Amino acid sequence: xxxxxxxxxxxxxxxxxxxxxxxxxxxxxxxxxxxxxxxxxxxxxxxxxxxxxxxxxxxxxxxxxxxxxxxxxxxxxxxxxxxxxxxxxxxxxxxxxxxxxxxxxxxxxxxxxxxxxxxxxxxxxxxxxxxxxxxxxxxxxxxxxxxxxxxxxxxxxxxxxxxxxxxxxxxxxxxxxxxxxxxxxxxxxxxxxxxxxxxxxxxxxxxxxxxxxxxxxxxxxxxxxxxxxxxxxxxxxxxxxxxxxxxxxxxxxxxxxxxxxxxxxxxxxxxxxxxxxxxxxxxxxxxxxxxxxxxxxx
Numbered sequence: 001x002x003x004x005x006x007x008x009x010x011x012x013x014x015x016x017x018x019x020x021x022x023x024x025x026x027x028x029x030x031x032x033x034x035x036x037x038x039x040x041x042x043x044x045x046x047x048x049x050x051x052x053x054x055x056x057x058x059x060x061x062x063x064x065x066x067x068x069x070x071x072x073x074x075x076x077x078x079x080x081x082x083x084x085x086x087x088x089x090x091x092x093x094x095x096x097x098x099x100x101x102x103x104x105x106x107x108x109x110x111x112x113x114x115x116x117x118x119x120x121x122x123x124x125x126x127x128x129x130x131x132x133x134x135x136x137x138x139x140x141x142x143x144x145x146x147x148x149x150x151x152x153x154x155x156x157x158x159x160x161x162x163x164x165x166x167x168x169x170x171x172x173x174x175x176x177x178x179x180x181x182x183x184x185x186x187x188x189x190x191x192x193x194x195x196x197x198x199x200x201x202x203x204x205x206x207x208x209x210x211x212x213x214x215x216x217x218x219x220x221x222x223x224x225x226x227x228x229x230x231x232x233x234x235x236x237x238x239x240x241x242x243x244x245x246x247x248x249x250x251x252x253x254x255x256x257x258x259x260x261x262x263x264x265x266x267x268x269x270x271x272x273x274x275x276x277x278x279x280x281x282x283x284x285x286x287x288x289x290x291x292x293x294x295x296x297x298x
Contacts, residue, residue: 013042020045020196023205050198051287056294058127059287065123066284069188070277072116077269079108084266106155113151113181117144120188133194140187143180150177164235171231175223178265182219186212189276197286204283211276218268226261 017026021044024037031043051059083105121144124130124137154177157170189212193205 017045017198018196018202023202050196052198052290054290056291059291059294062123063284063287063291065119066280066287068119069116069123070281070284072112072119073185073269073273073277076109076112076116077274079105079112080266080269103155109151109154110148114148117148117184120144120184124188124191133191136187136191136194140184140191143183143187147177147180147184150180153177167231167234171227171234174230175227178223178227179219182215182223185273185276186215186219189215189280192280192283195283197290202283204279204286208276208279211272211279215268215272215276218264218272222261222264222268226265229261 012028012030013026014028018024019026019035019038019040019042021040022035022038024035026035026042026045029036029042031046033042034040035042035045051062086101086105121141124140126137150173153173157166157173189208193209193212196202196205
C-alpha cells in the first residue's frame with residue numbers, strides 16, 4: 001500500500017506539501033483546513049500517493065521507462081524525416097528501383113512503434129504509487145496495441161490493387177492507424193498529468209494538459225481532411241487516370257490538400273508532441289532529483 005503523510009489533526013504541516021488541486025504550498029496549515037487558494041480539503045491532499053513518498057525501486061523504474069519513451073519518438077521522427085527527404089527524390093522513372101527502400105522504411109516503423117508502445121504500457125502498469133485512473137489506462141493500452149497492429153498491416157495495403165474496394169479499405173486502415181498513434185501520445189500525456197511530485201509544484205501538469213488538448217484538436221481536424229482528400233484523389237486517379245490535365249482541376253486540388261495536410265503532421269510532431277516530450281523530460285529530471293535525495297538519506 002502507498003505511504004501517505006501521517007498528520008495529527010491539530011498539528012500544522014511542517015514540510016513542503018503542495019495541494020493536489022492547485023499546487024499551493026500547504027506548509028503550516030492543518031489537515032482540517034482547506035486550501036486557501038482553491039478551497040480544496042487538505043485531507044484529500046494528504047491521502048495522495050505522491051512520488052516523493054514512493055519507494056526507490058519504483059522511481060528508478062519509472063525514470064527508465066520515461067527515458068525510453070523519450071528515445072522512441074526521436075527515432076520515429078528521424079525515420080519520418082529521412083523518409084520525407086527520400087520521397088522528394090522519387091519520380092515515375094525511378095520508382096521501381098526505389099521500391100526496396102520504400103519497403104524498408106515501412107518495415108522500420110513496426111519495431112519503432114512497438115518499442116514506444118512497450119514502454120508506454122510498462123510506465124502505466126499497476127502500482128500503488130501510480131495514479132488510480134483505470135479507464136484512462138485501459139484506453140491507453142487499447143489504442144497503443146491498436147497502433148502496433150495497424151502499423152504492422154500497412155505493408156499489406158502498400159501494394160494493393162488500385163481498385164475502389166482496396167482504395168476504401170486502405171483509407172480506413174490509414175485513418176485508424178494515424179488516429180491510434182496520435183491517441184497513444186495524447187492519452188499518455190494525460191496520464192503523466194495525473195502524477196504529482198508532492199514536495200514541490202508539479203509544473204509539468206498544466207503545460208502537458210494544454211498541449212494534449214491542442215494535439216487533440218489538430219488531430220481531429222487534419223486526420224479527416226488528409227484521408228478524405230487522399231480517398232478522393234485515389235478514386236479520381238482510378239476513374240480518369242488523368243494526371244495533371246489543366247492548371248485548375250480536381251486532381252491538382254486534391255493533390256495540394258493531401259500533400260500539405262501530410263506536411264502538417266510533421267509540424268504537429270515537431271511542435272506539439274516535441275513540446276510535450278520536453279516537459280516529460282523535465283518531469284523525468286525531477287524524478288532523478290527524488291532518487292538522488294533517496295540516496296543521500298539512505
